[in-house]
Amino acid sequence: MPSHFSGFLLLLCCLIGLSSHAQERFTVRGTVPHYNGKIYFDNEGHTDTVLIKDKKFLYEGTIDRPFVLWFRIDAGIPISGNTFILEPGETVISMDTIIRRTGEDTCEISLKYQKMGPVNKVLVPYEKRLKIEIPKIRFAPEEEQLRFVMNDMRTLILKNRQSLAPYYYIINTGIYQVLPEGLLDSAYRDMPVAYKNGYFGQQLKRHLEYLDQTRVGQPMKDFTLTDLKGNTIHISDYKGKFVLVDVWASWCQPCRAEIPFLKTVYGKYHGQQFDILALSIDYDRQPWIDAVQKEQITWANAIDARGFDAELMQYFRVSSVPFNMLLDPNGIVIAVNLHGERLAQKLEELLPGKK
CATH class of the missing domain: 2.60.40 (Immunoglobulin-like)
Known part of the structure; x- marks a missing residue:
């Protein structure tokens, strides 16, 4: 599983x-x-x-x-x-x-x-019940697990609309990341005004904005970036190609671990209507430069040293890396956060027969 x-x-x-x-x-x-x-x-x-x-x-x-x-x-x-x-x-x-x-x-x-x-009045008994129920489905098919989570979260929200508990829970556990947009949007609309203006309401709003901004089918904003040599790069420079916009940082171990796979993908499809544009959110240039050299990255690399306040991160309401978006030749978002085999399968679908 x-x-x-x-x-x-x-x-x-x-x-x-x-x-x-x-x-x-x-x-x-x-x-x-x-x-x-x-x-x-x-x-x-x-x-x-x-x-x-x-x-x-x-x-x-x-x-x-x-x-x-x-x-x-x-x-x-x-x-x-x-x-x-x-x-x-x-x-x-x-x-x-x-x-x-x-x-x-x-x-x-x-x-x-x-x-x-x-x-606590809502969540203490709720978690006691979960500790009994979860072992029963832990090794069940993923579809059954997902159905359990959706139904359980929907019930928690519907039964406790006027309580902070369900909103606290879905944000603090991170479970909001796998809940359907419709359920989250409904929860936010039904949330009491005081909670909407508080921390958990604002976090939920930010996530809904992220989902809206990164929705497949949206045109990519033409960001202006700066590469290793200080040259200006525009997203629009890549029109006519499928391009993977890959956001990373030198300190991000999952990002670094993904580079060998990206090298394989780049080697297979580069020059065949595919390219990669990497954006580092390192606060300091030198660790970024050192990482690019050590990893021997050959695709274009840019930096926005504002970290998580980088323009692209703020625009898409992104709060973690690695993060990527796949654009079609017209600059339209066709996939978000494809990693590993899912990225390989998507590129094989888009560029069949490329060697």
């Missing part, structure tokens, strides 16, 4: 944090009956330390939106930490430690809620 979709199934059980706007207060009150010491909360780039006193602790502060909070304790042996969704308002939990003695001793932390905020 294709591994890329299995990854999304696993992500359904594991929320991922992002970043946002206005600050709101949070309070976490907890009891820890069998442990005295310190508890560590890994709060997005820094660690907050809270002292457990009389088997109780208090953790409070401000956050700009809900996110997943990792926590751990000092146990003197390897720790299996735990997580919960930190959200504005009050959360009351109890924690306990469990020592597992299988080979190397490990300490696991269990978690129970006495009081939850609105996001």
